[in-house]
Amino acid sequence: MILSVGDVVADHTYSLTRDSLVRYAGASGDFNAIHYRDDVAREVGLPGVLAHGMLTMGVAVQPVVDWLGDRGTITEYGVRFTRPVPVDPLEGASITVLATVGAVSDDDTARIDLTVMFNSETVLGKAQVRVAFV
Amino acid sequence: MNPDLQGRLFEPTAPYLVGREKVREFSRAVFSTNPLNFDPEAARAAGYDDVVAPPTFPVVVQEATLAQLLAEPDGGIDFSMVVHGEQRFSYTRPVVAGDELTATLAVTSIKTLGGNAMVTAESTIVDATGAHVVTATSTLVVRA
Numbered sequence: 187m188i189l190s191v192g193d194v195v196a197d198h199t200y201s202l203t204r205d206s207l208v209r210y211a212g213a214s215g216d217f218n219a220i221h222y223r224d225d226v227a228r229e230v231g232l233p234g235v236l237a238h239g240m241l242t243m244g245v246a247v248q249p250v251v252d253w254l255g256d257r258g259t260i261t262e263y264g265v266r267f268t269r270p271v272p273v274d275p276l277e278g279a280s281i282t283v284l285a286t287v288g289a290v291s292d293d294d295t296a297r298i299d300l301t302v303m304f305n306s307e308t309v310l311g312k313a314q315v316r317v318a319f320v
Numbered sequence: 321m322n323p324d325l326q327g328r329l330f331e332p333t334a335p336y337l338v339g340r341e342k343v344r345e346f347s348r349a350v351f352s353t354n355p356l357n358f359d360p361e362a363a364r365a366a367g368y369d370d371v372v373a374p375p376t377f378p379v380v381v382q383e384a385t386l387a388q389l390l391a392e393p394d395g396g397i398d399f400s401m402v403v404h405g406e407q408r409f410s411y412t413r414p415v416v417a418g419d420e421l422t423a424t425l426a427v428t429s430i431k432t433l434g435g436n437a438m439v440t441a442e443s444t445i446v447d448a449t450g451a452h453v454v455t456a457t458s459t460l461v462v463r464a
Contacts, residue, residue, distance in 0.1 A: 188410040200351055206349075207347065209349045210350070212345070212349075213342075213345045213346040213350075214349065214380055214382060214383075215350070215383055216378060216383070234394065236324065236384060239404045239407070240376060240379050241350065242350070242406070243376055243407060244349075244374060244376035245350050245351050246352035247375050248350060248351055248352055248353070248354075248374070251352070251354050251374070251375065252354060256366055259411070259413075259414065260375050260411060260414075261354075261410070261411055262408070262409065262410045262411065263375050263376070263408070263409050263411075264406065264407065264408030264409070265406065265407055265408075266405065266406045267403075267404055267405060267406065267407070280326075284371065284399065293331035314436075
């Protein structure tokens with residue numbers, strides 16, 4: 187398929203709530219209490235309950251999955267967790283995912299770069315998805 | 321923490337049987353709208369035996385290996401001081417419901433920086449035939 191470096195392939199906003207965190211805790215088996223108890227989060231010096239880093243990582247790749255469809259597969263996905271995502275009990279947390287083409291290779295593979303923002307700051311570093319087209 | 325952990329290879333975990341409802345539950349939790357994650361017919365039409373798990377699902381299987389690392393008697397890792405620094409997945413193929421997966425942990429690197437330690441833990445996940453499915457690599461920061 188024809189892709190150029192810099193092309194935007196997806197741009198999506200997700201609203202995380204405390205319910206999302208409880209749901210992810212159950213689905214993933216990660217029951218660290220900093221993801222559902224403010225008192226425990228504050229005890230370890232955090233402002234309050236945070237989203238699981240793996241939830242942010244899991245959500246951030248979804249727009250790429252949808253864009254790719256049956257045209258290819260994901261061969262690699264990696265991120266750095268650079269900033270926490272606090273989730274307010276009333277307001278939740280809104281995260282935006284911008285996916286752009288970072289590199290294209292002759293062998294029908296490409297690198298998609300994710301810019302994942304909360305409160306106008308990036309929360310994932312070097313978030314890259316490698317895809318192979320079929 | 322104990323620097324001798326570097327290079328240590330752990331016993332394979334007990335097999336994890338990937339259930340269709342678990343895949344659907346995880347898919348809902350990561351806001352997936354991909355029919356391959358929910359509908360076995362759609363998955364079969366795309367050439368898979370059953371519903372396909374989202375890209376970060378292997379963390380569920382990897383978790384047992386990280387528990388091994390934290391429980392290592394001479395490891396000296398205090399779970400309450402551990403922060404997830406980086407995560408990576410390298411796939412040979414997606415995980416599919418019905419897979420019976422086994423993970424083997426290797427500690428590939430330990431670096432210390434200003435009293436903190438950075439541990440890289442690589443979990444190689446294979447199916448019931450022993451074929452590679454995905455390698456999940458975590459870098460954990462153990463705060464001093």
